[in-house]
Amino acid sequence: MVVLFFVVLVLFSLVKTKIVHYSSLCYSPLTYLAALQLERIWVRNEAFGWSRFALGILGNIIALVVIAVPFIGMDIEKLRELLAGDPFAQANLGAEVDWTGLEAIAGLVLLGSLTAAHFLHGAKRYRSSLVVIFGGSALFITTTLFFFIRNIEAYSQRAAITFFEERQGERCYVTTKGYKSYAPWFYARTSQTMPPEEVLFRGPVDRPVYLSCKITSVDEVIALGTFSEIGRNNGFVFFKRDP
Structure with a gap:
């Protein structure tokens, strides 16, 4: 093995x-x-042996990163400077996200669990130490999902998701260019069979075609000559092609 x-x-x-x-x-x-x-x-x-130290080092790094993220999010401009070479990431950081600092609780849960497990191990209560690690990890994952998932989603794709949701109920085609995503199917809830990409981009269509792309792929879409820009938000640019 x-x-x-x-x-x-x-x-x-x-x-x-x-x-x-x-x-x-x-x-x-x-x-x-x-x-x-x-x-x-x-x-x-x-005793845990070498895994005790590996777990302690990696676990503490993860905990400290999770604790730091909310406070970095409160001063996002400093992070924006570090991403000067990535226009899409910079635009993502323009999303409206409300960091309160309470999100650091997730990291504190992990840090506390590792500390408790460390002292239990030192007292040779190895089983108790193991239970604390597993229980603390489960609680850490749960609190991290609760505090972070919505904020991370706001940076990574909320603008595109909102665009797709607005297409629900409309007789249209929805697609992407420059990146692959299930989001058009899931959030726009289109049930029609999608024509090939070449038809959507240049061929005859019987309904509007909506397209989402990253800000770094705008020139490719414009080069098609069939789409008109209808909006942009947080690194995503949206186009429409009329039949």
């Missing part, structure tokens, strides 16, 4: 073609090796 894990990890770190179904082969040996470690701690009541 160790050999399988490292062969897959190294191989798919080197090759340019990234196929998720193949690289996910890491999950099987990784899960097996983790189960062996858990069995050693729980059944034999042995």
